[in-house]
Amino acid sequence: MESRKNSDRQMRRANCFSAGERMKTRSPSVIVIGGGFAGISAARTLQDASFQVMVLESRDRIGGRVHTDYSFGFPVDLGASWLHGVCKENPLAPVIGRLGLPLYRTSGDNSVLYDHDLESYALFDMEGNQVPQELVTNVGVTFEQILEEINKVRDEQDADMSISQAFSIVFSRKPELRLEGIAHNVLQWYLCRMEGWFAADADTISAKCWDQEELLPGGHGLMVRGYRPVINTLSKGIDIRLGHRVTKIVRRYNGVKVTTENGETFVADAAVIAVPLGVLKSGTIKFEPKLPEWKQDAINDLGVGIENKIILHFEKVFWPKVEFLGVVAETSYGCSYFLNLHKATGHPVLVYMPAGRLAKDIEKMSDEAAANFAVLQLQRILPDALPPVQYLVSRWGSDVNSLGSYSYDIVGKPHDLYERLRVPVDNLFFAGEATSSSFPGSVHGAYSTGLMAAEDCRMRVLERYGELDLFQPVMGEEGPASVPLLISRL
Numbered sequence: 001m002e003s004r005k006n007s008d009r010q011m012r013r014a015n016c017f018s019a020g021e022r023m024k025t026r027s028p029s030v031i032v033i034g035g036g037f038a039g040i041s042a043a044r045t046l047q048d049a050s051f052q053v054m055v056l057e058s059r060d061r062i063g064g065r066v067h068t069d070y071s072f073g074f075p076v077d078l079g080a081s082w083l084h085g086v087c088k089e090n091p092l093a094p095v096i097g098r099l100g101l102p103l104y105r106t107s108g109d110n111s112v113l114y115d116h117d118l119e120s121y122a123l124f125d126m127e128g129n130q131v132p133q134e135l136v137t138n139v140g141v142t143f144e145q146i147l148e149e150i151n152k153v154r155d156e157q158d159a160d161m162s163i164s165q166a167f168s169i170v171f172s173r174k175p176e177l178r179l180e181g182i183a184h185n186v187l188q189w190y191l192c193r194m195e196g197w198f199a200a201d202a203d204t205i206s207a208k209c210w211d212q213e214e215l216l217p218g219g220h221g222l223m224v225r226g227y228r229p230v231i232n233t234l235s236k237g238i239d240i241r242l243g244h245r246v247t248k249i250v251r252r253y254n255g256v257k258v259t260t261e262n263g264e265t266f267v268a269d270a271a272v273i274a275v276p277l278g279v280l281k282s283g284t285i286k287f288e289p290k291l292p293e294w295k296q297d298a299i300n301d302l303g304v305g306i307e308n309k310i311i312l313h314f315e316k317v318f319w320p321k322v323e324f325l326g327v328v329a330e331t332s333y334g335c336s337y338f339l340n341l342h343k344a345t346g347h348p349v350l351v352y353m354p355a356g357r358l359a360k361d362i363e364k365m366s367d368e369a370a371a372n373f374a375v376l377q378l379q380r381i382l383p384d385a386l387p388p389v390q391y392l393v394s395r396w397g398s399d400v401n402s403l404g405s406y407s408y409d410i411v412g413k414p415h416d417l418y419e420r421l422r423v424p425v426d427n428l429f430f431a432g433e434a435t436s437s438s439f440p441g442s443v444h445g446a447y448s449t450g451l452m453a454a455e456d457c458r459m460r461v462l463e464r465y466g467e468l469d470l471f472q473p474v475m476g477e478e479g480p481a482s483v484p485l486l487i488s489r490l
């Protein structure tokens with residue numbers, strides 16, 4: 001009995017929103033789990049709407065899969081670095097614009113496949129010979145034709161298939177699209193780029209859903225100064241508890257109780273859960289009661305892929321003045337590409353970006369071995385390539401805080417999984433790139449789901465506060481709750 005009393009007392013002390021505070025501030029409380037773009041945008045919106053907000057973040061930094069590193073003496077992004085859709089319709093445009101952050105446009109094209117204009121590529125074969133630009137462009141056209149044919153094939157059939165299977169069907173129907181020799185290798189390179197977009201291999205990507213995301217106009221722009229200033233600005237003044245890994249979420253009709261790895265407990269009227277899909281899949285966060293079956297199925301069925309960055313900082317530039325360097329090979333697994341950051345930032349930096357199985361294999365290597373692997377690919381193009389003076393290696397697949405880079409549609413599963421992931425369960429609101437059916441796998445997608453979750457949460461909490469039963473204590477706390485201040489402003 002005594003020990004139960006003690007633990008009750010401890011819990012009360014640990015509560016971020018104690019009964020006293022609730023009476024004083026007269027505003028509803030929300031715990032946001034995860035301090036990436038989705039979580040921070042939800043927290044910002046709710047705090048601006050007079051909610052008491054606390055963010056619990058497992059890492060010792062905010063930003064999640066947006067991670068700008070400054071150890072080279074200038075910013076480089078280990079996670080997201082492009083704004084996909086450089087236009088005023090992009091939900092992030094107002095904040096990026098207000099901050100005066102420069103963007104470097106790598107492509108005016110709005111398509112999934114070309115976040116770089118074709119003329120900015122320099123592709124090489126395994127012997128270091130540059131592929132003629134005309135061939136690169138022509139194979140690009142063939143690749144688009146194949147994708148159009150894939151769409152016809154999928155529309156004829158009810159059952160879904162992978163992009164690789166669809167390729168085989170198209171080749172058997174239209175053998176003239178099957179390329180040989182170096183042209184075949186260039187085609188594999190385009191496929192490799194497509195795999196990079198989805199962070200997954202072609203034999204797992206759904207032919208039915210590959211083009212279901214919405215693309216904003218304005219093409220693709222690199223955040224020259226990195227994404228960090230954006231997240232820092234959005235998070236100003238918010239109560240963020242770093243190093244707080246959530247392990248359990250209990251929900252009741254009148255509140256939520258959230259427990260962290262070190263046993264601390266927090267209660268609030270509602271919670272926004274904005275952790276990555278990989279973390280939800282891992283089952284390391286326990287829900288009580290369990291999540292409904294439809295929600296758990298959505299978590300299980302949506303794919304999460306891996307893309308990584310190996311960022312190489314050289315003493316000086318020794319490569320051609322193009323935006324993208326690529327090595328073509330017989331299979332997409334053997335192909336590789338490097339983003340030339342010198343074009344955008346003026347710094348002698350190349351970024352090697354493996355995806356899918358290759359990224360997974362490279363994650364098994366040490367940082368040094370991974371950097372050497374990237375340099376080896378570079379030396380295929382440029383035999384006299386210098387060793388880097390510094391390097392950075394990301395591990396989004398094995399990092400327990402992400403367990404994957406971003407979500408994608410796997411074969412045979414419907415595209416509405418993103419929406420199912422987003423739909424709230426009682427007073428638990430879901431946010432994050434994997435809950436965005438329009439813009440999955442992107443920063444602006446994550447950001448907009450944070451706004452949506454905040455709005456849903458605001459409505460629900462305010463509605464419930466208007467009900468008599470919410471004048472009862474939240475999660476067993478004593479003392480009257482009160483009608484939130486915000487209601488008078490609505």
Ligand SMILES: Cc1cc2nc3c(=O)[nH]c(=O)nc-3n(C[C@H](O)[C@H](O)[C@H](O)COP(=O)(O)OP(=O)(O)OC[C@H]3O[C@@H](n4cnc5c(N)ncnc54)[C@H](O)[C@@H]3O)c2cc1C
Pocket residue numbers: 033034035036037038039056057058059061062063064065066078079080081082083084244245246247274275276279285307308309394396400401402404405406431432433434440441442443444446
């Ligand atoms: C290599 C790479 C390149 C990319 N390139 C681009 C790009 O150029 N443009 C683009 O738009 N998008 C890009 N993306 C995708 C983009 O980064 C993500 O879609 C977006 O940042 C996801 O934001 P989020 O808030 O949903 O998740 P996250 O940013 O992952 O935030 C989730 C947060 O939850 C925290 N967390 C995890 N577990 C717990 C727990 N148990 N308790 C508490 N906190 C927890 C994490 O530490 C993290 O901070 C890229 C991603 C990667 C990995």
